Amino acid sequence: MTTLDVVFVLLGVVAVGAAVLVVTTRQLVHAALWLVVSFGALAGGYLMLTAEFVAWVQVLIYVGAVVVLLLFGIMLTRAPIGRSADLDSGNRWAALAVALATAGVLVTVLVRGFRTAYAPLDVAGQGAAKPLGESVFRIWVLPFEVLSVLLLAALVGAIVLSRREI
Amino acid sequence: MNTYFHDYLVVFVLVLLGAGIVAGGLGGNRLLRPHRPTREKLTTYECGVDPVGEGWAQSYVRYYVFAYLYVVFAVDAVFLFPWATVFALKGYGPTTLGEMFVFLGFLAAGLAYAAKKKVLSWV
Amino acid sequence: MTGSAVLNTVAIGDIQAPHLEYGQLGPMLLVFGVAVLGVLVEALVGRGWRQFIQVPLTFAGLAGAFVWILVLGVKDKPLHVAAEGAVGVDAPTLFLQGTILVLALVSLLLIADRQNGAFTPQASALPGSDAEREGIASGTVQSELYPLMLFAVGGMMLFTAANDLLTMFVALEVMSLPLYIMCGLARRRRLLSQEAAVKYFLLGAFSSAFFLYGTALLYGYAGSVRLSDIATATGNNAGSEPLLLAGIALLSVGLLFKLGAVPFQAWKPDVYQGAPTPVTALMASCTLVAAVGATLRVFYVALENMSWDWRPMMWGVAILTMLVGAIIAITQTDLKRMLAYSSIAHAGFLLTGVIATSQAGLSGTLFYLAAYGFTTIGAFAVITMVRDAGGEAGHLSRWAGLGKRSPVVAGVFAFFLLAFAGIPLTSGFTGKFAVFKAAIDGGATPLVVVGVISSAIAAFFYLRVIVVMFFSEPAADGPAVVTTIPTAAAVALGATVTVVLGVLPQPMLDVAGQAASHLFVR
Numbered sequence: 001m002t003t004l005d006v007v008f009v010l011l012g013v014v015a016v017g018a019a020v021l022v023v024t025t026r027q028l029v030h031a032a033l034w035l036v037v038s039f040g041a042l043a044g045g046y047l048m049l050t051a052e053f054v055a056w057v058q059v060l061i062y063v064g065a066v067v068v069l070l071l072f073g074i075m076l077t078r079a080p081i082g083r084s085a086d087l088d089s090g091n092r093w094a095a096l097a098v099a100l101a102t103a104g105v106l107v108t109v110l111v112r113g114f115r116t117a118y119a120p121l122d123v124a125g126q127g128a129a130k131p132l133g134e135s136v137f138r139i140w141v142l143p144f145e146v147l148s149v150l151l152l153a154a155l156v157g158a159i160v161l162s163r164r165e166i
Numbered sequence: 167m168n169t170y171f172h173d174y175l176v177v178f179v180l181v182l183l184g185a186g187i188v189a190g191g192l193g194g195n196r197l198l199r200p201h202r203p204t205r206e207k208l209t210t211y212e213c214g215v216d217p218v219g220e221g222w223a224q225s226y227v228r229y230y231v232f233a234y235l236y237v238v239f240a241v242d243a244v245f246l247f248p249w250a251t252v253f254a255l256k257g258y259g260p261t262t263l264g265e266m267f268v269f270l271g272f273l274a275a276g277l278a279y280a281a282k283k284k285v286l287s288w289v
Numbered sequence: 290m291t292g293s294a295v296l297n298t299v300a301i302g303d304i305q306a307p308h309l310e311y312g313q314l315g316p317m318l319l320v321f322g323v324a325v326l327g328v329l330v331e332a333l334v335g336r337g338w339r340q341f342i343q344v345p346l347t348f349a350g351l352a353g354a355f356v357w358i359l360v361l362g363v364k365d366k367p368l369h370v371a372a373e374g375a376v377g378v379d380a381p382t383l384f385l386q387g388t389i390l391v392l393a394l395v396s397l398l399l400i401a402d403r404q405n406g407a408f409t410p411q412a413s414a415l416p417g418s419d420a421e422r423e424g425i426a427s428g429t430v431q432s433e434l435y436p437l438m439l440f441a442v443g444g445m446m447l448f449t450a451a452n453d454l455l456t457m458f459v460a461l462e463v464m465s466l467p468l469y470i471m472c473g474l475a476r477r478r479r480l481l482s483q484e485a486a487v488k489y490f491l492l493g494a495f496s497s498a499f500f501l502y503g504t505a506l507l508y509g510y511a512g513s514v515r516l517s518d519i520a521t522a523t524g525n526n527a528g529s530e531p532l533l534l535a536g537i538a539l540l541s542v543g544l545l546f547k548l549g550a551v552p553f554q555a556w557k558p559d560v561y562q563g564a565p566t567p568v569t570a571l572m573a574s575c576t577l578v579a580a581v582g583a584t585l586r587v588f589y590v591a592l593e594n595m596s597w598d599w600r601p602m603m604w605g606v607a608i609l610t611m612l613v614g615a616i617i618a619i620t621q622t623d624l625k626r627m628l629a630y631s632s633i634a635h636a637g638f639l640l641t642g643v644i645a646t647s648q649a650g651l652s653g654t655l656f657y658l659a660a661y662g663f664t665t666i667g668a669f670a671v672i673t674m675v676r677d678a679g680g681e682a683g684h685l686s687r688w689a690g691l692g693k694r695s696p697v698v699a700g701v702f703a704f705f706l707l708a709f710a711g712i713p714l715t716s717g718f719t720g721k722f723a724v725f726k727a728a729i730d731g732g733a734t735p736l737v738v739v740g741v742i743s744s745a746i747a748a749f750f751y752l753r754v755i756v757v758m759f760f761s762e763p764a765a766d767g768p769a770v771v772t773t774i775p776t777a778a779a780v781a782l783g784a785t786v787t788v789v790l791g792v793l794p795q796p797m798l799d800v801a802g803q804a805a806s807h808l809f810v811r
Contacts, residue, residue, distance in 0.1 A: 004171065047174060050170055052170075052174075053247070053248070057244050060240055060243070060244060061237070061240050061241060061244060064240060065233075065236050065237040065240040065241075066237065068233050068236060068237075069230075069233045069234060069236075069237055071233075072225065072229060072230045072232075072233040073230070075224065075225040075229075076224065076225060076227060076230060077224070078224055105535070106502075106535075108531070109506065109531045109532060109535040110509075110532075112529065112531045112532075113506070113509055113510070113529040113531050113532035113535075114509065114529075114532075117509075117529075124169075124170070128251075129247045129248040129250075129251045130248070130251040130252060132248045133247075133248025133249055133250075133251045133252035134252050134255075136245070136248055136249075137248070137249060137252055137253070137258060137262045137265065137307060138258075138307045138373060139307075139373045139374065139375070140373075140375065140455065140456075141265060141307050141309060141372065141373060141375075142309065142314070142372035142373070142375045142376060142456065143375060143455055143456045143459045144245065144265070144269065145265065145268060145269060145272075146321070146444075146447060146456075146459050146460065146463055147241075147245075147269075147459055148268070148269040148270075148272040148273055149272060149321050149324070149325075149440060149443065149444075149463055150459065150462050150463045150466065151238050151241060151242075151272075151273060151276070152272050152273060152275060152276040152325065152328065152440075153324075153436075153437065153440040153463065153466050153467050154234070154238075154466055155234065155235070155238055155273075155276040155279075155280065156276065156279060156328055156331075156433055156436060156437065157437065157466060157467060157469075157470035158230070158231055158234050159231060159279070159280060159283055159285055159433075160412055160431055160433045160437070160470060160474075161412050161413060161470060161473065162227040162228060162230060162231055162413050163228070163231075163283055163284075163285060163413060227413070257306060257307075258306060258307065259306055260306075261306045261307055261308075262306070262307065265307075272325055275325050275328050275329050275332070276328065278329065278332045278333075279328050279329070279331055279332040281332075282331075282332040282333070283332075
């Protein structure tokens, strides 16, 4: 194991640990903040795999925008600041069983599927913005344009559902 | 690929350095300053006025639209980076240039709609 | 496993500019373009004028796209892969897109009918608050409805045409998101409507995650998300089996959810009941066509070599869907819920056509979709007409004796129900016959037996509604039948098509057969 492998594994442990804290913490706002740690560790993982553009997208969109959205969502509710006593549901053991089973299946599939698969990490600049741009603006042009339609539809929808004035 | 990790090692060291400066400053301050808390000192500072109510206020749904606009433009920005690296290349040219403006144009329509519905104005 | 296959496909010496076939993508681009125009109308036009501009604009956009599709279908041999391989423009796709557009036009009649007042004037107003009363008094409507509908229809068209899983995912989101919002806009019973929207949104987001995870695993298997590349990879046995099987399973969950197949049907009754009835009509017809279209493409193109692996699973799903839909429908007392369960059962019948994996199966499914779409819009249109003081009279007991008060409306509704049941001389019979025959030819006789049994079970509850309408005494304070021109037109169209496709199905069967003759492009 090289240093890089160790760093990668440590980032993975941080990501999983923070994800567990997201669902076990008794404070809603802390859950959102632990999500930042989890997403951040994932971004680090992408970096270690030389997918640098994806890593920064993760930071910009998930750590930045999505968590902000989440915090605004929490602030819309009447959730109390600090500890909430009623965050636990009676179904949590069932939920735990389902989560463990799902994780078991997916881990098994991925391990069995990719055990002997190796992708070279030493191609210079393969995860940078340019090769991604080349394929987005050549092969995925139509989905890319439709994405703007999706964002527009979501924007219009959000305004329809929230605004007071007509 | 060593240059790649080397570059990011520099970034990482810089981040650590930044964190060290902040932590060092605050920690040094803590060690050097006297520490005599009173009730008044511990209240939240609110422009010199006595704070009213709790620290938590339910926010309006209209702020949610601001947050959502931020997401939209973050996604938009994310596509601008790869686009900026390729649109001048051989084999892309005006088509790709135009495509990005179509993308931006659609979002601009959404922004115009939001502005017209007074979602963007501060109330 | 080629981690960078997508990147590698960009050839080094390739200096052709990226190319979009505007002619072949025209119908979709037109719908999206008109939708954006609609948003601009919302932004720039005064409140009083919006409705008068939006409705003709939306009509023109949908009709224009339909004409374009007719031209494409008649003019050249449609068998292309367009937009750098992201979209397949072939005869089945054009048929499905045309069906979606026509059904959307009929649904638009219901949505645009202001007199039936299905939509809330202000979605953000709390139910029962002063703001809500003010909104109703002002008589305004949220005319953003029309652009949202166009976004959804455009997404549906792309969903059926997508030739790779990534485009399909984007289309799935474009089609679902506006529908989530439209579900929450009912005027009456606001809380039920909002509950429907939230349920649909949460479950839909969950199923999208399944779809995406399946896509990722299939990409891991084949090194590409292109349907044809996945087919090639399965043909060569190129990758690792667990990834492929898990990928198929997760992808199927995403698709079957949109279809409303058991065990992913839980959203359907709640959403169909809570949503404004015109939106329910849109979902029950157009969304179903889109979902079946995408399912057909995935299973016929990408997974055709794997049919031995997915068939047993799909058999199980189809059998469960037909039986559960038909049996639970018997216990329903709300008409919209009952039609939702009926729609679940019909999804099961459609799946038998998918399982046939043959040209006959494809053409039968295409015909079934067109026939069922018209019938179901007609049925929901009748439901919007039968009204109490508090809106639609959804409860079955309120429909008692309707046949004596308004024999025409009750008769037409009874006719739609008979078409659902698959009585001869209705389009439902022809459609069921077509898919069942294809399934038998494909060696799925037990499936057809289950299908016939569940049709018989289903016929029981359709007949129960007919008996309630015609053979019980009307209550003194029974609901009134309110006839408006657009809604009546939608009912008439639905009834006409149901009759014509039942009595003279051959021309339409020929069109569907011709569309299916080349299967999908790859």
